[in-house]
Amino acid sequence: MPDRALAGALLVGGASTRFGSPKALAPFEGEPLAVRAHRVLTSAFDRVIAAGGFISVRAGSAPEANDTLVPKPAADSAMDAAACIGCGACVAACPNASAMLFVSAKVSHLGQLPQGQPERYTRVRKMVAQMDAEGFGGCTNHRECEASCPKEISILHIARLNRDLLKAQLTATEEKTVSDGAG
Numbered sequence: 679m680p681d682r683a684l685a686g687a688l689l690v691g692g693a694s695t696r697f698g699s700p701k702a703l704a705p706f707e708g709e710p711l712a713v714r715a716h717r718v719l720t721s722a723f724d725r726v727i728a729a730g731g732f733i734s735v736r737a738g739s740a741p742e743a744n745d746t747l748v749p750k751p752a753a754d755s756a757m758d759a760a761a762c763i764g765c766g767a768c769v770a771a772c773p774n775a776s777a778m779l780f781v782s783a784k785v786s787h788l789g790q791l792p793q794g795q796p797e798r799y800t801r802v803r804k805m806v807a808q809m810d811a812e813g814f815g816g817c818t819n820h821r822e823c824e825a826s827c828p829k830e831i832s833i834l835h836i837a838r839l840n841r842d843l844l845k846a847q848l849t850a851t852e853e854k855t856v857s858d859g860a861g
């Protein structure tokens with residue numbers, strides 16, 4: 679069980695389209711904005727979680743939408759999951775303080791799209807491990823999360839997360855068995 683501590687979150691992702699250049703790197707009083715924000719947060723919180731990032735190579739413009747075809751039901755379900763705004767109302771409403779609805783929305787959003795396939799199973803393993811490490815409770819199907827969600831995220835996404843996690847664990851076991859046998 680982790681220590682009780684006050685945590686601050688720093689979002690450093692985003693395309694900075696309105697800003698016009700990577701906002702995190704913008705100079706402010708002699709240092710990049712993200713570095714300053716991190717320093718200020720560090721002085722006020724016990725722990726700072728920085729999330730996001732960018733790549734420094736040119737990846738080109740957005741590809742033509744029809745280059746990667748996505749079945750309509752998968753696209754609709756992925757977009758439903760993407761509606762999660764990370765407000766945390768589901769966690770607050772759950773008697774177990776479980777973050778399963780929030781985490782499953784993130785897992786389900788990317789896991790149903792072709793672009794999310796390369797890291798689909800490592801992603802679910804890592805996200806559930808981090809959720810456990812942060813001390814959130816387990817889901818026992820109270821469904822208070824679903825009832826309190828302002829974006830009407832369905833607990834079907836939790837079922838999808840559980841299915842992917844099981845597959846991920848089976849795959850990991852197989853990988854381990856193969857490497858043990860080879861060793």
Ligand code: SF4
Binds near residue numbers: 768831
């Ligand atoms: S209540 Fe809904 S929108 Fe808010 S974090 Fe939970 S799943 Fe996302």
